[in-house]
Amino acid sequence: MSWWAALPGALALVALWVLPGWAVTRALGARGIVGLGAGPAVTAAMLGGLGVLYGAVGVRWSLGSALTGLLGVVLLAAAAGALLRRRSVGRLVVPAPGAGVWPGEWFGPSSSSSSAASSAWWRGLALPAPFARAEAAGLTLALAVAAVLIAGPMVAGMGAPDRPEQAWDAVFHLNALALVRESGNASTLGALAPMYGGGRPYYPIVWHAMAAVAPGLSSVPAAANLQNLVLGAVVWPAGVAALTRVAVRPVLPALVAPVLAASFVAYPTVVLTVLAPWPYGLSIAVLPGALAALVVALRTPWMWGPKLAGTLIAALALGGTVAAHGSGAFSVIAVAGALVVVVLARQARHWWAGRPRLVTVVAVACAGLFATSALAVARFPALRSTLGFERGGADSYVPTLKKLLVDAPLVYEYGDVGFGHVAVTVLAAVGAVVCLLRRRARWLVLGWAGAVVLVLLAAGPVENPLRGLTGFWYTQAARIAPLIVLPAALLAAVGLTAVGDRLARLLGGARGGATASGGPRALVASVAVLVMVVATSGGMRWGVKERVTASVYEPGQIAWGTMLTEAELAMMQRLPDQLPADAVVLGDPFNGSAYLPALAGVDVVFPQLGAVQGAHARTLESSLDQIRTDPAVCGAATALGVTHVYTDNAGAADGAKVHERTAAMRALDTSSGFELVDSGGTARVWRLTAC
Template sequence: MADAWVHAVPLWAAAVVWLVLSGLPIASAMGLRGCAAWAAAPALAVATLSMAAVVAGAASVRWSPIVALAAVVLATLLAIAVNSLVGGRPARDRGTVRACAAGGVLVGALLGVAALVLALRTPAALSQSFDAVFHYSALAAIRDSGDASSLTLGALDVPGAPARFYPAAWHDVTALVLATVGGAIPAGANAVAGVIAVLVWPLACVFLARQVFGPRPGTLAVTGLYSVGFTAFPWGLLKWGVLWPNLLGMSLVPVALGLVLAVTGRAVDDAVGRPRALVLLAVTLVGMALAHPNTVVCLVVLASVLILVTTAQRAREHVADGRVGRAGWTVAAAVVVPLALLAALRTTSLMREVAAVWWAPTTTAAGAVGEVLLHATHGRRAEWLLAAVVLVGVVRSLRDPALRWLAAAHAVSAALFVMAASIQSPWTMVLTGFWYSDSWRIAAMLPITGVPLAVLGTVAIAEWLRARIDLRVAVPVGATTLLIALILAGATKGLHLGRTALAVHSSFAAEDAPATNMVSPDEAEFFARIRDRIEPDAVVANNPWDGSALLWPLQGRRVLFGQLDGRKQTAEQDYLAQNLVFAATDPRACRLAAKMGVRYLLVGEVHFWPTDPRVDDYPGVRDPGALHGFRLVERQGELALFALSSCSETPNLDSSAPTPDRRRGTR
């Protein structure tokens, strides 16, 4: 196993290069230094690469590392020009501040890497989940077609399917990583997701803390440590879904929120500057939208709370000065503008489709509140010590007018989670619908404010101890804060990352949960064996629910159905799903098979959600048995590969010939 991880180092290094290092020249050209530059680098990289992929797709240019590198160079030159226009130099942090921030990120990254190794077991671990099928197949489509545009990825390279938007930033980066150093698609996906979780996210949290608390060395060091200690994010999205695009977008929200602090003048010893922050915020929003649009909504919600609390405080001053009308207009604007923006977003076709999804409640309202307070969402074990320091942070923030927005924003995120996890009424879904009304996605918002609140709580405890314990040697608050955080981490065995790793592992464990596996080890071995029996340009008909959809990303052989969502199939695909097995006597099925290049039929094992009714939506791609028109190529138990021979044997392929009336059978 150790050798496998050593061999995976180039993949992880390439992920660091494209996710972080490729954005550093752009950040530097914008005048950023220190933790601000390192935190902004992923946001700038994601925005640059995802926009470049859209342009390349429109120009019919194949997505490749050369194209991406050209985009980075162009963006850097543009940043130099923009920086000369905005003028001024942002604050520069001292060496001690930079060292402590880097040390905190490093410690958090090491803990996170340890958790990932325990969770994945092997760097090429296959995610056994519904969403992973689409993401793996999307990477295969990019590899084969060269088109990585967010404007077309939703069609998944299906012949005849209309272009369909799907946020492709995560796929753009992962495709670049694979194209740079090679490797299996699952290994590339794990590398990119892992770097987001253990590096991009801690960097973003440190930047937000830098904007909220100022350049305080101990505070920034503790932030990097705490950033990997919350189960809801990033670990929750590595288990649920898996939601890799959401993972990328959410990891950028703290950066965007830190920029909002700069724009509104609420940052402490601002490391960016208002004009520069406006430009960076606009670019970051583009990257977030192309990673996953609902992360933009997360920012709108959190930023609205910040602005509303700030406005309310200023309105109180206006009232005290006798300017009641101005106070009323100010508060009204702070309420109406974000609501109007959210309403406008809700009217888009994309958000209407998202909002139509309904998830059953998972707990009671009281239970959901308890999960928030104890940081134990979705049945996780309570994190008592972390919950305690967050609670202290909430109390401390409420006593400081400059920090009250933190507690308020955390409360709003908690309220949204409670609605999604326990109520799910038409009224609550007006608000939670931006996230598919999915409590897992909404729970991922909690650590955005939870991390700085935990840091604030630790600082408050350190200040309380220093005020009450007579020490012969003066110990700085920052050192005391760091010591308390290290004690907490030790007492919780590395912030409970061991049991977090076990939870994440459940989504990758083919051996532990056969009833929820997409591809078993035997099935993966069968796919590898039949690869050379299938011509590279041939298409294999399949029921995606039996795991055969992953033949495409795993072995590079194209399948007819590369995703589980049958609503996105074309009418011609649907016809073959019902009738291909009758190709010897059905001229239309034979004609469509020839049109789509279908030459094989693959039959797999249904282990994944076997009771889901959608499993039976493909009666035409079952084992043909005694039916004519198919030749057995390879069999292993229930697994079988057949060659389609009926098209050459059927004399009449005229599309006007009568089509047999076949009703949907069962698998």
């Protein structure tokens, strides 16, 4: 499959992720960049709810049913928006000096044609002033540049849109995607039961639900790859721009933030490729847009209609972040928890003078609700499993801190990644100083520092009792690192515009003329600094991102060992015509056989690399080499309906992925009791006749 052939499917995914949620936010009053940035998070919430609803009533999940449900939600939002607008009055409200938590102008008068209204909040939702035409063009250009800088190296590293990623979690998610397509069930409550041996296990399946109905992408790997590209290169930068616009207020930081965010390897490259927890990657992709909606809701005046509309949008967006992956709730707390606490505390203090009893009742009720929710969540089996995940750590925090300074991957060892990211780190530090000195957006500094602490705790000594705080992210530093990226990108944008403003002042003074802060010279200086950062970082570290991506896509270069070679991939494409429809294949999942459901539509005994479920499966895993001498082996194979066996004699010395758990499966003797069906490279598929 060529990239040109995949382009229509990618554009369709962009539309599916952005438009439904954008339509809902617009119907409820959120216009401009906020609606655009928060739209995908709202879409995620809609998909999560529809999946559970359809699963409960027996409606098959398909593109048609998904679109019908999304349209229904949009119509409901339109009706709700019309009702809420009757409570609103259309006039401007300008906050008093020093009121609120956010600034109007940071660096003096803006050169923007919309600067006259930049500190004015529309009565209704507290949205930033609309972009002027030139500003909108600048934002479009910035988002396009960010998309190229993020997607370009990933595309180069993938090689082809339908090439499967070879990573532990990727195997699971590709097969889960294939299962959703086959079963027509996209409910988080039990859709993946066949992969867990039955029951109704909870699993966040929003990522799979959308990829399963991707138009024109019949290939499972292509749907997965293109969706990840859309999330990383389109959804994420748009959310970053939206959050910057509402958190920082001036226009220029919102224009440069998406490009600066493209410098980071920790997200989206590492998370969406070598790490591969794709539902978590979706949760991070929609996080900035959801936080933008949260900021708007907190800032909106306490009038019934507007406040309810803003709260509803924020609830949907934050709900989408959590629906994408449960850890999204803790990601929101880690990045913006300080903001919420400070704003609500200030509002409570303001109300205390006239309504102390009401404030007390509300505070007690909120505390009780929080405690009850915390206790209920703590008893959730999935959360207990996550918190109980054991992972080793380093003896010192210093190596991880060094990696954070240059944004080196915190998973696998890629060697020297250079110092191309140092400029962005310095700009983020400058931005943090600016925020602290000007007493503006200090919650970004707290979020940045808190995320750094969490990463260090996860990667550091295991005996630290505070390390338990990182259990919400499987105690994995690479999973927490994206929480550093988000505030760091915004702070770097503040730092860059501050540097540009200072340069403009110096140049203006040198020429004997006064230069207004934030004027045309500041714009030119800021763009010049940004161009220098892009140039000195090697195209925002294009080579590093391509290398990381190739390490899970290019056979022979796969981190932790290759599971599929090109010859084996070709064989899998032939198998649907060579195996019966009811075939069940038994094979070592680490040698590539686990990819058969996703690549060939063939059932397997082991569809994932994780712990084996069921006594029969465990017997086959531990004793397959005794198939001729131990009747229990044939008994287990018969019980599971095994018809074929997949073998691969490549070992660790050949660069293949091996695991001690499946040593007996690699030792299988196929000299008798097996009939060859097809071969590719070192892999063979046999018809089982020994049982």
